[in-house]
Each structure stands twice: as C-alpha cells, then as structure tokens.
C-alpha cells in the first residue's frame with residue numbers, strides 16, 4: 393500500500409472527522425509532512441474534500457481534509 397492509499401484508507405475509516413495536514417500526518421503515520429500536502433492536493437483531489445474549516449483534532453481553522461464517502465450531498 394502506498395502513502396496515498398494509506399491516507400485515503402485512513403480518511404475513509406474516519407469519515408466524520410476533518411483533519412488538517414498536521415493532524416493527518418500524526419494520525420495516519422505518513423511522513424514526511426510535505427508528502428501529505430502533495431498527496432491530498434494532487435493525488436487525492438478527486439477522492440477527498442479539501443477546504444477551509446475547523447480541524448476535528450486540534451480545533452484550529454485551517455485547510456482540512458475529509459473523506460468524500462462520509463459527505464451526504
């Protein structure tokens with residue numbers, strides 16, 4: 393499993409949560425931090441939602457990543 397799969401799997405299994413890049417790095421176990429940013433911005437641009445919101449973990453308002461699976465349109 394590559395890092396993009398790891399991140400996607402992690403977000404899909406935590407659908408109700410929004411993770412900033414920092415918390416996603418810490419919780420998914422993917423390193424380095426720079427790679428998370430790249431994965432979420434480019435590799436997973438169709439699979440996840442990336443927007444300005446409150447991180448479910450650290451509570452800060454910044455760019456957060458969320459699984460698209462958990463979002464009801």
Ligand SMILES: [Zn+2]
Pocket residue numbers: 411412413414415416447448449450451452
């Ligand atoms: Zn956070």
